[in-house]
Every structure is written in structure tokens, then in C-alpha cells.
Amino acid sequence: xxxxxxxxxxxxxxxxxxxxxxxxxxxxxxxxxxxxxxxxxxxxxxxxxxxxxxxxxxxxxxxxxxxxxxxxxxxxxxxxxxxxxxxxxx
Numbered sequence: 436x437x438x439x440x441x442x443x444x445x446x447x448x449x450x451x452x453x454x455x456x457x458x459x460x461x462x463x464x465x466x467x468x469x470x471x472x473x474x475x476x477x478x479x480x481x482x483x484x485x486x487x488x489x490x491x492x493x494x495x496x497x498x499x500x501x502x503x504x505x506x507x508x509x510x511x512x513x514x515x516x517x518x519x520x521x522x523x524x525x
Contacts, residue, residue: 452501459498466490 442448470487473479 449505452505455501456498456505459494459501462494463491463498466494 466487470484473483
């Protein structure tokens with residue numbers, strides 16, 4: 436990416452990043468709903484809490500990584516395009 440910063444602006448890359456963010460956010464929300472359901476039923480065990488924490492850590496890490504890559508892509512200025520034909524001064 437350092438050699439080709441214009442690849443950060445690729446529409447395919449952005450769409451795939453947004454899809455990954457959507458999936459990670461869905462997993463986090465679903466995991467929190469499951470945790471709340473088990474908590475309200477009184478069925479929490481140490482093993483279940485460890486599973487929930489692991490899923491939240493992994494999905495949160497994925498979300499943070501892709502969200503950070505979107506912010507970094509927006510903050511990097513692209514080089515100005517150069518023309519192929521040299522300018523001739525009269």
C-alpha cells in the first residue's frame with residue numbers, strides 16, 4: 436500500500452471493508468443479545484462467559500482493524516495526477 440496509495444481508494448476494497456464491518460457489528464450485537472438472554476434467565480456459567488468474551492474480543496478486534504483502515508485511507512492524501520504529455524511553453 437505504501438507503493439500504491441491509490442489502492443486505498445479502490446471501490447471494491449471499500450465495499451469489502453464495509454461488508455466486514457457489518458458482519459463484525461452483527462456478531463457483536465448478536466453476542467451481546469445472547470449474553471443478556473442467558474443473564475436474565477440465570478443460566479450464566481463461567482464457560483459461557485468465557486466464550487462470550489472470546490467472541491467479543493475477536494469480533495471487536497476485527498471491527499477496530501477495519502474501521503481504523505477506513506479512517507487511515509481517508510486521511511492519506513493522494514498524489515496529484517501527472518499528465519503524460521509535457522507542457523510546452525511558447
